[in-house]
Amino acid sequence: MSTTEINSAEMIKTILIADDAEINRDIIKIIFDEQYNIIEAKDGAEAIEAIIEHKDNLSLIFLDLIMPNNSGLDVLDFMNKEGYINTIPVIMITGEATEKSDEKAYEYGASDIIYKPFAPKVVMRRAKNIIELFEHRISLEEKLEKRTKELKSSKKKLQKTNEFLINALSSVVEFRSLETGDHIKRVKYFTSKLLEYLMEFFPQYGITEEQASLITHASALHDIGKIAIADNILLKPGKLSDDEYEEIKNHTIYGCEILEKFHQDDNPFYQYCYDICRHHHERHDGNGYPDGLKGDEIPLCAQIVSIADVYDALVTERVYKSPYAVEEAVRMIKEGECGEFAPDVLYCFDLAKYDFFNVTEKSFSFIEETI
Helix, strand or coil: CCHHHHHHHHCCCEEEEECCCHHHHHHHHHHHCCCCEEEEECCHHHHHHHHHHHCCCEEEEEEECCCCCCCHHHHHHHHHHHCHHHCCCEEEEECCCCHHHHHHHHHCCCCEEEECCCCHHHHHHHHHHHHHHHHHHHHHHHHHHHHHHHHHCCCCCHHHHHHHHHHHHHHHHHHHCCCCCHHHHHHHHHHHHHHHHHHHHCHHHCCCHHHHHHHHHHHHHCCHHHHHCCHHHHCCCCCCCHHHHHHHHCHHHHHHHHHHCCCCCCCHHHHHHHHHHHHCCCCCCCCCCCCCCCHHHCCHHHHHHHHHHHHHHHHCCECCECCCCHHHHHHHHHCCECECCCHHHHHHHHHHHHHHHHHHCCCCCCHHHHC
């Protein structure tokens, strides 16, 4: 085989099917054989060997839960310890599903679980969705890492750095959350409208047009820490356990850890990004997180973004909830059902609610021009 043929073969996307039942391997192989290079393993030990050998080409692993010589969970445990679970998605396959085994599989990092007997079209669609999600996320993360290294060795202006971070980092988060990208646009728009009313009716805060613009753009990074949350928690369609909820809350901390890598002394934009990322879940009465700040201890920029974020979360569909009507969302916020907000910020929200109503019902194609 020539060098060109070897390189071409190495580029072929590969799926590993690990199952001790040959018929199950054959069924899955038939589904994907025309589009992917298929390798097989009849037990857990062979699966681990295949992962080590083909780790750079694996697009997906179908992993049987019950196998000899290391179970599916043993293989997942190995992948966690070696760091493979972050770059290779795994779909567990099982015919003996239990709540405990499903929970354990997700805890170990499985992206999905399918049950025997298989529905080929469903298996194909779910597998392709997961492959595309991982490929897109990894591509963005690689571009981000490469670009970050370039910026560290260059003298480019901070504005270009900010624009890159906003576009790249927020895109990673929204894609992982299975959102379209409109959440970032809406939060930026709602933030800009709240700041307009704040500047008009509360000039004592001294917010300038330039500061309002910086805060609006910084709002796009409020959830950047979610990139560090595992898929099985971030994408869970049902109620989170107490431990899972505590991990979700950590996105405020993780986001700041990411931003600290780009720390710039005496840079107001960086400070707005940091304050918003860390404190957009704080509440006026001190019942928020992560620091339990209260009243004026909470940076004003974070208070503004907080109410914009809460409103958008209420009126849009999420994996764990249906959307609330806009009138109901406003009532819930004003009556404190989503936590207590500062009186001045709540007053601005009341003034801006009709702007929010109109935008919630329309296309967001025009928003980029307004912010």
